[in-house]
Amino acid sequence: MIRVQGLQKRFAAQPVLRGVDLDIATGEIMVVIGRSGGGKSVLLKHLIGLLRPDAGTVAVDGTEITRLRGRDLDRVRERYGVVFQGGALFDSMSVFDNVAFPLREKSRFGAAEIRERVEEKLEQVGLAGMGHKNPAEISGGMRKRVAIARALVTEPEIVFFDEPTTGLDPILVNTIHHLIMELHRKFRFTAVMVSHEIPEIFEIADRVAMLHEGVIVEVGPPDAVRASENPIVQHFIRGEVEDVPADHQR
Amino acid sequence: MFSSSTPDLWPVALRPVAALGRLSLEVVEALGRFGLFLAQAIGSAVTPPFKLGRLLDRIHFIGFRSLTIVVLTGAFTGMVLGLQVFLTLSRFGSEAYLGPAVALSLIRELGPVLCAVFVTGLAGSALTAEIGIMKITEQIDALHVMALSPTRYLVVPALVAGLITFPLMVSIFDVVGIFGGYLVGVELLGLSPGTYFGEMKTFVDWSDLMTGYWKALSFGLIVPWVCTYKGFNCGHGAAGVARATTQAVVLSSVLILVWDYFLGSVLP
Numbered sequence: 001m002i003r004v005q006g007l008q009k010r011f012a013a014q015p016v017l018r019g020v021d022l023d024i025a026t027g028e029i030m031v032v033i034g035r036s037g038g039g040k041s042v043l044l045k046h047l048i049g050l051l052r053p054d055a056g057t058v059a060v061d062g063t064e065i066t067r068l069r070g071r072d073l074d075r076v077r078e079r080y081g082v083v084f085q086g087g088a089l090f091d092s093m094s095v096f097d098n099v100a101f102p103l104r105e106k107s108r109f110g111a112a113e114i115r116e117r118v119e120e121k122l123e124q125v126g127l128a129g130m131g132h133k134n135p136a137e138i139s140g141g142m143r144k145r146v147a148i149a150r151a152l153v154t155e156p157e158i159v160f161f162d163e164p165t166t167g168l169d170p171i172l173v174n175t176i177h178h179l180i181m182e183l184h185r186k187f188r189f190t191a192v193m194v195s196h197e198i199p200e201i202f203e204i205a206d207r208v209a210m211l212h213e214g215v216i217v218e219v220g221p222p223d224a225v226r227a228s229e230n231p232i233v234q235h236f237i238r239g240e241v242e243d244v245p246a247d248h249q250r
Numbered sequence: 251m252f253s254s255s256t257p258d259l260w261p262v263a264l265r266p267v268a269a270l271g272r273l274s275l276e277v278v279e280a281l282g283r284f285g286l287f288l289a290q291a292i293g294s295a296v297t298p299p300f301k302l303g304r305l306l307d308r309i310h311f312i313g314f315r316s317l318t319i320v321v322l323t324g325a326f327t328g329m330v331l332g333l334q335v336f337l338t339l340s341r342f343g344s345e346a347y348l349g350p351a352v353a354l355s356l357i358r359e360l361g362p363v364l365c366a367v368f369v370t371g372l373a374g375s376a377l378t379a380e381i382g383i384m385k386i387t388e389q390i391d392a393l394h395v396m397a398l399s400p401t402r403y404l405v406v407p408a409l410v411a412g413l414i415t416f417p418l419m420v421s422i423f424d425v426v427g428i429f430g431g432y433l434v435g436v437e438l439l440g441l442s443p444g445t446y447f448g449e450m451k452t453f454v455d456w457s458d459l460m461t462g463y464w465k466a467l468s469f470g471l472i473v474p475w476v477c478t479y480k481g482f483n484c485g486h487g488a489a490g491v492a493r494a495t496t497q498a499v500v501l502s503s504v505l506i507l508v509w510d511y512f513l514g515s516v517l518p
Contacts (some may be wrong), residue, residue: 048395074397082395088388102396 001026002047002158002192007056008214009042016042018214019056026061029184029191031201034211035236040194041085043211044162047192048082049073060158078106081151081159081189085166087143089135089150095122096131099150106154121149125179141172145179152183161193165200173197177204198237202226210236287479291405304407312373312408312474313415317422323368324361324423328430331355335431336439345435349446350453352431353424357454357462361424362416363510366469369419370502374477377408378498381481382491390482400482408474416470417463424462461517468513469506476502 007020016039024030034040045051046058049065058065065076089098099118103109109117122128125145135143144164151159161180165173177197181204184191195201202208202222209219210233218225218233225233234240260268335351381404384390393400428450435441477498484494 045391050391050394077395077397080395082392084388084392086387088392090384090389090392091387105398106396 001061002190003057003059004043004047005057005059007043007046007058008054009039009046009051010054015214017046017053017056020211020214020216022209022216022219024190024192025207026190027188028206029180029193029204030207030209031193031195031205032209032211033196033198033201033236036196038211039214040196040211041162044160044192044194048080048160049077078154079157081154081156083144083147083151083159083161083164085162085164087135087147089143089146091135093135094131095127095133095135095138095146098135098146099131099153102150102154117153118149121153122146124152124183125149126175141168141175144168144172144176148176148179148183152187152189155187156189158190158192161191161195163194163196165195165197173200177201180204198239199226212236283483284479287405287482288475290401291409291475291478294399294402295406295410299402301403301407304403305410308407308411309415312369312377312411313419316369316372316415316419319368319372320365320419320423321426323364324426325430327360327364327423328352328356328427328432329434331360331427332431332434333439336435336441345441346445346449347453348431348435348441349428349448349450352435353428353450353454354458356424356427356431357458359510359514361420361427362462362465362469363506365420365423365466366416366473366506367503369416370473370477370499370506374473374502375495375499377474377477378481378484378495379491381478382484382494385482385484386487386491405474405478405482408478409471412470412474413467414470416473417466420462420466457518461513464517465510465513468509472505472509473502476505 002022002024004020004022004024007017008015009017020039020043022030022032032040032043042051046053046066049058049068053066056066060076060079063076065073068076089095090101093101096118099121100114103114103117107114118131119128122131125148127142127145127149130138130142135146138146148161148164164180165176168176177200180191180193183189193201193205202225205222207220208222208225209216210225210230211217212232218228218230220228226237228234331352332348335355336345336348339345339347339351381390384404390400390404393403432443432446436443436446480494480498480501484490
């Protein structure tokens with residue numbers, strides 16, 4: 001379980017997170033929604049340990065990670081898989097080498113075992129036979145799938161997805177979402193996804209949390225969030241632009 | 251009373267002092283980060299796992315890919331030296347000393363300095379740009395979350411490759427430069443080959459060679475250190491990478507000249 005309590009972060013004079021409280025249960029798909037620039041990716045970077053908060057804590061199965069450094073933090077990260085917004089594939093390596101990279105560096109598997117696992121993962125994301133290509137030679141949707149394969153190849157317990165479908169066409173968005181659902185059903189990892197693909201994410205989330213101006217304003221199952229009376233949530237879901245009264249912001 | 255966090259409220263007369271203080275703190279902080287960056291890299295370099303594959307790749311990246319420019323610039327540096335020194339020496343009737351003059355200039359000064367500056371422009375700038383792009387496309391974050399050290403993968407191999415390749419490239423630069431001087435002095439201007447090389451043996455000794463090699467070795471540390479540091483600390487987007495690349499080349503070149511003067515004054 002991941003427990004976020006009172007998380008605060010500001011960059012220069014700009015507060016981005018203003019006290020985020022969120023519990024993510026083991027094995028669930030938690031989708032964090034919210035407007036662009038609302039701090040979703042910053043929250044995710046705190047969960048991964050790439051940013052340190054000004055105040056508050058992030059605990060993973062009881063281990064407070066915001067104070068960890070070096071080997072101790074690496075031990076927690078070894079349980080993670082992360083799909084970055086742009087894929088973050090190593091452009092000096094082929095697709096195969098990208099997916100194989102974490103296994104080569106962190107496992108004791110031999111070359112044959114690594115090949116087998118990488119080819120299996122590439123097949124699961126629909127990219128069988130594409131291993132020899134370079135990331136620059138494949139489409140945006142394929143790059144996202146390679147990133148998913150790389151994040152899952154070590155069979156992590158917790159997978160973070162940072163806007164895995166941004167910039168893709170609606171068909172590819174659904175393809176990626178179904179892929180994530182299918183892989184989640186198979187491997188039962190805990191998934192934390194940042195997205196603003198409304199309404200598609202309601203189909204795949206176990207729970208949805210809405211982050212608005214640095215705080216979680218709504219959290220619950222997709223149907224409950226959809227039916228929320230909070231005008232901020234309703235405006236976001238409907239894509240409306242009206243101002244929201246200040247007393248609804250928390 | 252006034253708060254230190256609100257400099258706008260400070261008396262006008264004190265504001266320049268406050269600005270100077272802030273600037274000094276920023277400079278000291280930046281130097282501290284710069285030094286810490288190297289200390290971390292040295293710490294990673296002496297502890298396993300060692301990334302031999304990455305080291306070979308960086309030797310190719312910094313050394314092998316710079317060979318053409320090293321040979322080309324070495325040859326023309328030697329030829330220019332041969333021509334100018336010959337014309338100067340001929341005024342005193344001392345053309346016989348062309349060989350040692352060219353060799354000493356190249357081995358002690360021009361070889362290490364020019365070679366380092368050209369390699370900075372070629373490989374150093376590419377190193378900064380590559381790491382900068384990795385940073386802005388989250389590839390360095392990806393290494394972090396895989397529980398792998400970006401310092402071990404990106405900085406240590408570049409530093410070790412610099413230490414290995416710079417002395418080798420300087421050797422090539424020196425040899426090619428000396429033959430460039432030979433081409434002009436002997437083949438074009440009529441000096442005898444025996445005089446050119448014979449006097450060289452008399453005047454160039456081991457301490458000259460070692461001076462050149464110590465310089466090459468230290469530049470082999472400075473250039474990858476500055477260029478990887480600038481890549482790791484680049485700003486946002488393409489503009490940030492471009493700025494970091496320019497800064498890396500300028501800072502490396504300045505440090506090469508400053509360090510060259512310092513070594514030149516302490517080494518025999």
